[in-house]
Amino acid sequence: MNYFEKDLTSLHDDLVAKRISVTDLVQATFDNIAATDPDLNAFLALNKDAALKKAAEMDEKGIDADNILAGIPLAIKDNIVTKGLTTTAASKMLENFVPIYDATVVSTLNEKGIINVGKTNMDEFAMGGSTENSALKTTKNAWDYTRVPGGSSGGSAAAVASGEVIAAFGSDTGGSIRQPSSFNGIVGMKPTYGRISRWGLIAFASSLDEIGPMTRTVKDNAILLSAVAGHDDHDLTTSTKEVPDFAAELNDQTSVKGMKIGLPKEFLGEGVDSEVKDAILAAADKYRELGATVDEVSLPHNKYGVAAYYIIASSEASSNLQRFDGIRYGHRSDDVKNLEDVYVNSRTEGFGDEVKRRIMLGTFSLSAGFYDAYFKKAAQVRTLIINDFQAVLKDHDFIMGPVAPTPAFKIGEEISNPMTMYMNDILTIPVNLAGLPGMSIPAGFAKGMPVGMQLIGRPFDESTLYKAGYVFEQATDFHKQTPKQGGKN
């Protein structure tokens, strides 16, 4: 089976009514992965024995009719640590790393009865936008196996879009949930900074990293965010704000009537594919038809987002990745004569080119004599980017635009030019810099490939994004299209 015709609610009903057992559902998921994944390459590791054992226990115990997540199989990006299950961040550095604890999102999901079927491929340490920077595998786009799935959460996006799983978790530092969701025609939420605990997320850029759900429908996404959001004593950047039951607000009465939507002119400017632009303009018309107003707004500092981001994110990465020294865990070089060699040779052998590039950019930006010119300047520009968003969101309920300037590009097409790759993030990066919630939802097709629309909201107002996304989804059928190549059985 694949998950194309299913959502969390219908799966839950099937499990409660015993139309399918948890064991059969989990086994069917692994059968589908076995048929699909040799071509798709979404998974780095499968959790087969533990998943089937947990499924059997749940069948024995019976499904709790009040717990929609009980017995639901899903996948986890491989930079989120899972106790006893290899977690590599798609790096040779961690190829054999077996965590001794679960990330908070994983332990929360486990307690709620989900079944982790495996770990998904990604750009090494989440650095990249095509999953081509994985040191371990090349994941394909679920819609076209010659194209990239996006990144860095490319494995999670491809696994959901191909019907291998109903949902997956990813992480987003500069667009890594939203862009692959856009490229694969699924729903991906990067929540507000502080909404979800990052305890157990292998740190890339700590002032930007967020974890979030990737699903086929807006409602499923809302269910999963409510399940994992909230304060965690292990991540003191998490907010103590109450977490709404986001999905409870999505029903026949949900409406965008009277909502004010801002469409930044900078989001439809130079470099944005004309078919992508058309899809977003059509979506704006759809929102008008549904009773919202859409007017043009401006985010004047948006164009500086990429430069500011690559200084800030690389600086934080250069610091976070110092921990990989070949001593306590991870790769240790065999070619060593002294302790210095352990550090240098282990890191040189263990990291791929993109990771080295970012570590060096960060080290440079923070080094004596350059700090003020680069890091401090970028942190000041970050303030201006935040101010731009605040000015627009003061009198707009949310902002809409494309997720990425283009649909998915060909494998191998852009990987040799880091600058081209970096500029692809121009529409997603500012949202991380400002810590705002941003969601990608299917909004059309360009050159036969899915186009995602990005909805950006006020801090901790994921609720408005889910409502607006849900209303759009109900009024369109883009999310019902499925890739021909995915879901082999």
Next chain:
Amino acid sequence: MASRIDQDQVQHVASLAKLSLNDDQLKYFTTQLDEIIGLFETLNEVDTDGIEPTSSVSDQINVMREDVADNWGQRDALLANAPESEKGYIRVPTIIDESEDE
């Protein structure tokens, strides 16, 4: 166009970051980093006089907690991930390069 970073600087940055680059990689990374640092310098167009830098967007500031141990006592499990261990300790090679003493 004047170069913004040269091979000596890239070599210096690599050594600060505990990375080693061969001659080909040094050339390759110098060209790329120079181009990316050129992108960074577009920020000079922005007037940031008197603008406070942002280092965090968390709504939590200076959260305090009790200093108590949690989830401890897993020495063997931790050591299982170490590349080399002995008698409950992580083993590393000799710190001083012995070959230089010969």
